[in-house]
Amino acid sequence: MNRSIASGVLSVVGAKVIVLSVTVVTTPLLYRLLGAGGFGEYAFLLSVFAIYMIFVSSGITDGVRKFLAEDRNDPNWSESVVGFYFRLAAALAAVGALGLALAARFDLVAVAFGDELTIYFYALALLVITAQFRDYARKTLMGFGLERYSEPLTVLDKVCFVAVAIPLVSVGFGVMGALAGHLFASALVAITGLLLVHRRLSLSCVRSRSPARFPRKRLLTFNSMSVVLVFLLMSLYHIDIVMLQQFAESESVGNYRAALALAEFLWFVPLALQTVYVHSTSELWSNDRRREISELSSQTTRYTFLLTGVMALGLAALADVVVPLYFGSEAEPAVSPLLLLLPGALGFALARPILAVSQGEGTLRYPVAATGFAAAINVILNASLIPRYGMHGAAVATSVGYATMFVFHCWSARRVGFDPLSDARLGRTVATTLLAAGPIVALATAITNPWLALAIVPPAGLTIYLLFAVLVGALEPGEPFELLALSPDPIGSRADAVLRRLRNAGVAETHGGPTRNWLQNALFVLGLSLLLSGFSLGVLGPALDGLVR
Helix, strand or coil: CCHHHHHHHHHHHHHHHHHHHHHHHHHHHHHHHHHHHHHHHHHHHHHHHHHHHHHHHHHHHHHHHHHHHCCCCCCCHHHHHHHHHHHHHHHHHHHHHHHHHHHHHCCHHHHHHCHHHHHHHHHHHHHHHHHHHHHHHHHHHHHCCCHHHHHHHHHHHHHHHHHHHHHHHHHHHHHHHHHHHHHHHHHHHHHHHHHHHHHHCCHHHHHCCCCCCCCHHHHHHHHHHHHHHHHHHHHHHHHHHHHHHHHCCHHHHHHHHHHHHHHHHHHHHHHHHHHHHHHHHHHHHHCCCHHHHHHHHHHHHHHHHHHHHHHHHHHHHCHHHHHHHHHCHHHHHHHHHHHHHHHHHHHHHHHHHHHHHHHHHCCCHHHHHHHHHHHHHHHHHHHHHHHHHHHHHHHHHHHHHHHHHHHHHHHHHHHHCCCCCCCCCHHHHHHHHHHHHHHHHHHHHHCCCHHHHHHHHHHHHHHHHHHHHHHHCCCCCCHHHHHHHCCCCCHHHHHHHHHHHHHHHCCCCCCCCCCCCHHHHHHHHHHHHHHHHHHHHHHHHHHHHHHHC
16 A cells, blocks of 8 residues: 555544544434434434435545546646536535425325424435535545545534534434434535635636536446445445334334444444545556556455454454443343344455445446345345344344455456455455454453453454464564554654564564464464463453452
8 A cells, every 4th residue: 555545544544533433422322312213213314315315426426536536638627527526416416405305295205204204304305405515525625635624524524413413302302403413514514625625626617618528428427337336335234224114113223223333333444445445546547557456455355354353353242241331221132133243244344445446447337236236135135034033134134235245346356357355365364353253252251340341352352363363374463564654754654663673673574474384373373262262261351350349
């Protein structure tokens, strides 16, 4: 990963860490204030809105950041792209808002979802306009490579939402108060973002027609394929909630959404990579640097698996502790759906950066086909399992749909022209996760005090996981410092100094782990896993519990 891409990823990750931190605090607060039923209605409305917005904005947001990032000889290329997509965004926002308002006015919403939800769709109609220009402004800034501006806007959006929504919900405005928070935040971010775009490039270009040589057909073709792709992706995110609302009580929908919220915490780094890679790899594709693309993608797959794998293990081991502490005792039914969702969430995390690299190439038929296969499996399984098994059926169906995304997008990547598994060391990363699972789960089981478990298991689990990753060769000792060396100073310079010392000592690279033969190595790490599991269950856990008593 070169420094320019790394700086973009770090900007996005930094913003997502802040947003995630705010979300971690506010999601259980909203759950408690709205109750399981109100939270279920709120989740359902946001799912319907997200699906609806696919047809309003998805082609615009993907298109503007991709085509702005391309190298072009045309001196007016940026002005033409910005103006073209601004006019298209305004037209689609007006049509989209009018469509929702008319659906609410003429009782189409009442027929489809019930009278009690009709009033909310007027608020959603206004949200169409503000959300459209919020996303247009952010993605335009990203297309210019200005993640240092676009990503703080996501933080502003989240903070303003919380500042407005939580007080309104707490004084009795319920779901409408939460929607008002989204309206205020998105309007403020849209205005701020457009002003930042105007500083980079005058928005007077929106009044000028595109020149005759401007490739409108290519942009519109990309837009239409992006709409299809995002629709299929959003069906994976939201079809389970929409279908569950039709077959279960709002309380079940709320608890299932709580489980999804925890599972989706695994995605914050893969989402950052996906956000940056679409426009960053567009430049690599335009210069036909396929080998570099394969190296970038396969390393990303390996690092994503390792990072998301250890997070999934920790969350699974502590699920019965985290869920009631986080959402309250009312949410205890969310534990089992969470455990069912985690394997699929890991697969989806791996698929996200691969999909982004494929999008950067611009030919979307293979990514669309791959996502379509996974979406079809997801819909069929949800339709089959939800009526009989409720939220547990939704969790199984969604987990399988998520997991198949990784399989299908590996096939898609090879058809597009790169190999996301060339240095992924998939077998070794799977072995790392399986070997570390025993000691981590054993430690979480042995510690009965919930607060002590939250304090001890995550750092101990990370240490155990990294130990096995190095032993089996999934991770070289110097690789974490190579990644940190790409960071801005002072972190980058200090990591680079450590990396040089490791290389001078001859331990920065071990070329796949210990030098024993494979059978000796397998027996060694398996024995270590069993030893750590037994030690955690029989000695460490009881000893720690004894200390706090």
